[in-house]
Amino acid sequence: MTNRRSGELASSAPFLKKNQLASAVTAAVLTSALALPAAAQVLEIEEVTVTASKREESVQDVPLAITALSGDFTQKVNLNDVKDLVSFTPGVTGNSQDSFIDAISVRGIRTQDFGVGGDPSAAFFKNDLYEGRNGSAVTSLYDMDRAEILRGPQGFLFGRNSIGGAFSVHTRKAELKDGVSGYFETDVGQYGRFATEGAANIGVSDNFAVRLAGYTSQEDGFVNNAYPGSEDLIAHSKQALRFSTTYEKDALTVHTMAEYETREQSGSVYRAIEEGDIWEAFVDSIGDPMMGGNPRKGDVDVDRYSGDADDSDVLTLGVHVDYEFDKFTLTSNTGYKDHDYFYTEDYDGTPLNVNDFGMDQTGDYFQQEVRVTSTTDGPLSWYAGASYYKEEIDAKFLFRGDEDFMCAYYGNYYYPGNGFTGCSDLYAYYGYAWSPAADGKLTETGHIRGSYSGWASYVNMDYALTDTLTLGLGMRYTRDDKDFAISVPTPDSELGPYWAYGFSTDGFIRGSESWDKLTSRAMLTYQPNNEDTYYVSYTEGFKSGGFGSFNLASNAAGDPAIGNTELTQADGFGPNVFDPEEIDSFEAGYKSTLFGGRALFDITGFMYNYTDLQVVTYDGGASIVKNVGEVDSFGIESSITAELNDHFNVMFSLGWLDSEANKLQDICGLEDADGCEGSSLFWAPEFAGSLVLDAHFPYGDGILTASLETFWESERGGGWEGLETTKIDAYQDVALRVGYESNSNWRVDAYVENLTNEFTWDGQNNNGGILPSHFFGPKRPRTFGIRFGMDFD
Numbered sequence: 001m002t003n004r005r006s007g008e009l010a011s012s013a014p015f016l017k018k019n020q021l022a023s024a025v026t027a028a029v030l031t032s033a034l035a036l037p038a039a040a041q042v043l044e045i046e047e048v049t050v051t052a053s054k055r056e057e058s059v060q061d062v063p064l065a066i067t068a069l070s071g072d073f074t075q076k077v078n079l080n081d082v083k084d085l086v087s088f089t090p091g092v093t094g095n096s097q098d099s100f101i102d103a104i105s106v107r108g109i110r111t112q113d114f115g116v117g118g119d120p121s122a123a124f125f126k127n128d129l130y131e132g133r134n135g136s137a138v139t140s141l142y143d144m145d146r147a148e149i150l151r152g153p154q155g156f157l158f159g160r161n162s163i164g165g166a167f168s169v170h171t172r173k174a175e176l177k178d179g180v181s182g183y184f185e186t187d188v189g190q191y192g193r194f195a196t197e198g199a200a201n202i203g204v205s206d207n208f209a210v211r212l213a214g215y216t217s218q219e220d221g222f223v224n225n226a227y228p229g230s231e232d233l234i235a236h237s238k239q240a241l242r243f244s245t246t247y248e249k250d251a252l253t254v255h256t257m258a259e260y261e262t263r264e265q266s267g268s269v270y271r272a273i274e275e276g277d278i279w280e281a282f283v284d285s286i287g288d289p290m291m292g293g294n295p296r297k298g299d300v301d302v303d304r305y306s307g308d309a310d311d312s313d314v315l316t317l318g319v320h321v322d323y324e325f326d327k328f329t330l331t332s333n334t335g336y337k338d339h340d341y342f343y344t345e346d347y348d349g350t351p352l353n354v355n356d357f358g359m360d361q362t363g364d365y366f367q368q369e370v371r372v373t374s375t376t377d378g379p380l381s382w383y384a385g386a387s388y389y390k391e392e393i394d395a396k397f398l399f400r401g402d403e404d405f406m407c408a409y410y411g412n413y414y415y416p417g418n419g420f421t422g423c424s425d426l427y428a429y430y431g432y433a434w435s436p437a438a439d440g441k442l443t444e445t446g447h448i449r450g451s452y453s454g455w456a457s458y459v460n461m462d463y464a465l466t467d468t469l470t471l472g473l474g475m476r477y478t479r480d481d482k483d484f485a486i487s488v489p490t491p492d493s494e495l496g497p498y499w500a501y502g503f504s505t506d507g508f509i510r511g512s513e514s515w516d517k518l519t520s521r522a523m524l525t526y527q528p529n530n531e532d533t534y535y536v537s538y539t540e541g542f543k544s545g546g547f548g549s550f551n552l553a554s555n556a557a558g559d560p561a562i563g564n565t566e567l568t569q570a571d572g573f574g575p576n577v578f579d580p581e582e583i584d585s586f587e588a589g590y591k592s593t594l595f596g597g598r599a600l601f602d603i604t605g606f607m608y609n610y611t612d613l614q615v616v617t618y619d620g621g622a623s624i625v626k627n628v629g630e631v632d633s634f635g636i637e638s639s640i641t642a643e644l645n646d647h648f649n650v651m652f653s654l655g656w657l658d659s660e661a662n663k664l665q666d667i668c669g670l671e672d673a674d675g676c677e678g679s680s681l682f683w684a685p686e687f688a689g690s691l692v693l694d695a696h697f698p699y700g701d702g703i704l705t706a707s708l709e710t711f712w713e714s715e716r717g718g719g720w721e722g723l724e725t726t727k728i729d730a731y732q733d734v735a736l737r738v739g740y741e742s743n744s745n746w747r748v749d750a751y752v753e754n755l756t757n758e759f760t761w762d763g764q765n766n767n768g769g770i771l772p773s774h775f776f777g778p779k780r781p782r783t784f785g786i787r788f789g790m791d792f793d
Contacts, residue, residue: 060591063472063525063535065091065151065604065637067653071144071172077692077709077735078187078751078787079141080217082124082131082167087711087733088690089149090637090655092165094683096762096777097234098268098310099138099341103763106151106165107606108633108659108681109583112615113625115549116361116395116448117484118578123154123162126169127257128333129318130160130389132365135341136314139261140240142197143213145170151637152585152606153541155519156460156474159333159369159387163543163583173255174211174246178203181793189751189785192220207249215240223269223778226292226301227351233300233308234778236265251324259316267310270349271300272772273764276725282772285412286405289350298759298778302346305441306356306400314339327376331385333369344398349774353441354405355500358398365391379464386457393450397549399500400443401770403436406499409770423495437493444500447487448549449508454480460521472523472537479516480544484575485509486552490565499770501550502562502622509552509567511575517542517582533591541583546614548576548625562622578625583610599642607634617667618769628666631681633659647697654689657681661720669721669768676720683763685713685730702742705749709735719766726773731760733779745791750784757782 059068067089079085083104086092094103094110102111104122111121116133124131124138131137141147147169154162175181184198199213216239221232240261247254273279274291293299314337321332341361348354371385404422411420411429420426427434437443460474490504491497497504519540526534552561555572567573589604612627639653659681668676680686690711697704712732719726734756739749762777 059148060593060600060602061527061533063523063533063537063589065587065589065606067149067151067639069147069149071146074141074144074147075185076707076737078753081138081140082126082147082169083138084141085147085149085167085169088651088653088692089151090639090653090689091151091635091657092149092655093685093688093713093716094763096268097780098265098777099263099312099343100134100268101137102134103683105681105684107608107635108631108657108684109164109610110683112613113546113548113578114616115547115625116393116450117482117547117549117575118614118625119161119480119544119546121162121164121543121581123158123160123166124169125158125166126316127171127255127318128158128168128320128369129316129335129337130158130365130367132337132339132391133361133363133393135310135312135343135361136337136339136363139259139314140215140217140238141169142215142240143172143199143211143242145172151604152587152608153539153583155476155478155539155541156458156521159367159385159456160389161456161476161478161542161544163541163581171213171242171244171257172199172211174209174244175201176203176206176209176246176248177201179793181791183789183791185787185789187217187785187787189219190783191222191780192218193783193785194218207247209246211242211244211246213242213244221266222780222783224293224297224299225304226299227303230302230304233269233302234266234780236263238263238265253322253324255318255320257316257318257320259314261312261314263310263312263314265310266308267343267345268762268776269300269778270302270345270347270774270776271295271298271761271778272349272774273725276723276773278766278768278773279725281413282409282770285409286352286354286770287408289352291350295775296759298761298781300349300778301351302349303351303353304344304346304356305353306346306358306398307344308346309342309344311342312339324375327374329373329375331369331371331373333367333371335365335367337365339363347774348401348771349776350772352405353400353402355771356398356400358400359395360398361393361395363391363393363395365389380461382459382461384457384459386455388455389453391450391452393448393452395448395450395549397446397448398443399445400441401499403440403442403493403495406442406495406770413769435494442491442493442495442498444491444497445489446501446550447489447508449485450547451483452480454478454544462525468526468528470525470527472521472525474521474523476519476521477516478519478542478544479514481512481514482544482546483510483512484547485511486547486549486575496565500622503552503567504565505552506566506568509569509573509575511547511577513545513547513577515545515580517580531593534589536588537586539585539587541581541585543581543614545578545580546625548578548616548623551576551619551622551624553577560619562619576624578614579612579627581610581612581614581627583608595642599640601638601640603636603638605634605636608632613661615667626666629661629663631659631661633657633681647695649694651692651694652690654687656687657684658686659684664720667720669719669766676722679720679722682718682720682722683716685716687714688712699740701744702740704738704740706738707736709737717764719764721766723766723773726764726766726775728761728764728775731758731779732756733758739787745793746789748786748788750786753783753785754780755782 182200195217407423458476761775
């Protein structure tokens with residue numbers, strides 16, 4: 001991104017090339033009567049330069065549904081990690097306070113398998129390197145250049161496929177300039193918040209520069225846990241360090257990056273919903289846990305018997321090389337990521353030890369992409385590329401609960417009226433003696449080893465049919481190969497694999513599968529003048545198949561694994577295999593520079609048919625991933641950034657989604673087989689939007705700044721069954737910031753986030769059986785803080 005704060009709009013602007021006009025308009029808008037400090041963090045009316053189309057272009061020229069946020073903006077509004085970008089992106093929802101990415105929804109499309117045998121529906125990239133899985137994909141935002149959030153299937157712009165959309169963040173590269181320059185910033189706030197970030201850019205020579213950036217953040221918990229002796233929850237401690245270099249000489253440019261991030265924080269925090277049929281069945285079978293705290297204020301009451309952790313160590317290495325030939329640019333993008341991830345949570349959301357979940361995961365990921373992009377003038381422009389990836393994943397899962405609760409629930413469920421209180425009286429009912437485990441717990445574990453690889457090739461061509469009309473065509477071939485192994489040891493408990501898996505194995509059971517697909521895209525772009533862009537497109541999306549992490553497929557005779565122990569490969573059972581998802585997406589959009597360059601506007605309408613959803617459901621005890629249903633959705637997304645006058649700017653975005661899902665019989669929790677037909681994608685609100693009002697006034701040797709930020713969502717939740725008890729009300733979040741920015745390159749501001757102290761939850765699960773329905777992720781209450789920053793040359 002380039003900040004342009006000086007210059008005039010020439011009278012010959014209608015005759016300028018479009019990119020020249022963009023620069024001139026931006027310069028004129030930013031000049032106004034107000035002289036801004038060199039590093040002013042105000043909301044600017046600028047056409048952010050993006051590389052989503054493999055060329056540097058203004059975001060207003062790119063015929064894609066894309067939101068571009070500058071690094072200055074993400075720093076100004078205090079965004080913490082990559083998931084926070086959803087707040088200012090129309091059509092994208094599902095932020096949460098853990099490192100799971102399966103709640104992220106792009107136009108209603110999200111990941112519904114939390115194992116390690118599939119792929120995410122929304123892809124995350126940092127500096128064009130694929131970020132990957134839960135535990136490793138969520139990284140901190142610091143020393144940012146820009147973020148590009150693309151909506152709709154993305155198979156023609158990145159090395160990896162993405163059926164829903166893509167988050168592509170770019171950090172600041174080392175700059176070739178003399179001397180040492182950089183910045184630092186400190187943030188101190190309530191709940192023990194202390195965060196610091198900074199960077200130093202060192203020009204070593206005319207051709208070589210290095211940049212060192214660092215970040216640290218810590219915060220005490222803000223969620224009251226009523227469980228005796230417990231501390232407040234949702235705390236974190238994070239540290240990150242990034243070293244990058246730039247080398248440029250003649251036609252060659254080389255960028256390198258090495259980054260390490262370590263994170264310790266709370267796992268997801270749940271609160272059981274104390275009403276409805278599911279809760280009443282739970283209380284009737286186990287007893288009322290008499291939960292403490294106020295759920296309307298976000299209080300929880302959880303025992304956390306197995307701990308509370310969401311800890312990661314992530315190492316990322318990357319090398320990006322460009323070589324400019326006469327008629328094209330050759331690009332090589334190489335990356336490697338290694339991560340260690342440990343996670344535990346109290347999933348049942350009660351003070352009883354009904355079910356804890358945990359995972360201990362390690363993995364490494366390598367990618368190589370080679371691309372050729374045309375640079376000649378003329379009606380035809382194109383790019384073509386090929387990519388390869390290799391991933392190794394090792395994950396151990398844990399499910400733990402009290403044996404007596406298991407026996408009481410299922411004994412009373414199948415034999416109502418007997419009043420079972422635990423395993424002793426249930427076993428006595430069967431005529432057996434009961435011997436409890438040493439700790440009285442049923443602990444079921446599973447071990448997954450995966451070796452995945454794949455390659456893809458793609459080509460995209462744009463041909464100017466006339467001076468104003470361009471036709472774009474793209475093709476992509478994708479192939480994914482997965483080797484998968486699952487081991488489920490028999491638990492030490494006398495209950496055996498009673499609940500989480502329902503079966504056990506004698507060693508690993510293995511499977512190998514491959515999937516491939518040829519997908520296409522067609523686009524027509526109309527640019528009648530230098531201000532307006534119209535486009536229509538059709539895109540095929542594809543998400544590879546995979547393996548479920550918590551079940552086996554039936555054998556050749558149709559016998560399920562449930563109810564069997566010590567199974568081997570020779571018994572004819574294999575891993576749970578699920579097929580790919582596919583989508584046909586249609587889109588029409590309009591982008592414009594309005595009011596003589598004082599506003600940037602875009603609006604997009606879309607519709608899609610989404611089939612064979614990869615959905616986790618229960619299969620006689622264990623979770624199994626099935627391909628079910630189809631979804632037809634329509635929606636509109638729009639945003640505008642405008643200069644209201646010399647002192648006030650505004651940014652507004654709004655998304656609307658109307659979705660209908662059918663063929664859900666295999667996963668519907670209602671007795672009526674058609675009871676879930678026509679359900680909406682319950683996790684995605686019908687409306688979501690954001691508004692930023694920015695003010696800046698000259699004062700002394702600098703400017704006074706203020707901003708009011710708000711984002712909102714309509715009602716969501718309820719599950720496929722549309723349960724009223726699990727719906728999350730509409731909510732609105734407001735933040736206020738007031739500060740001063742000096743011409744001497746220092747700044748200070750005070751802020752209050754969640755100004756109205758509004759409460760909501762990140763999400764919900766209907767659950768059933770021994771697991772009560774619950775909400776998760778209590779929202780942070782009103783929080784005050786102050787920040788100080790300085791830039792240096």
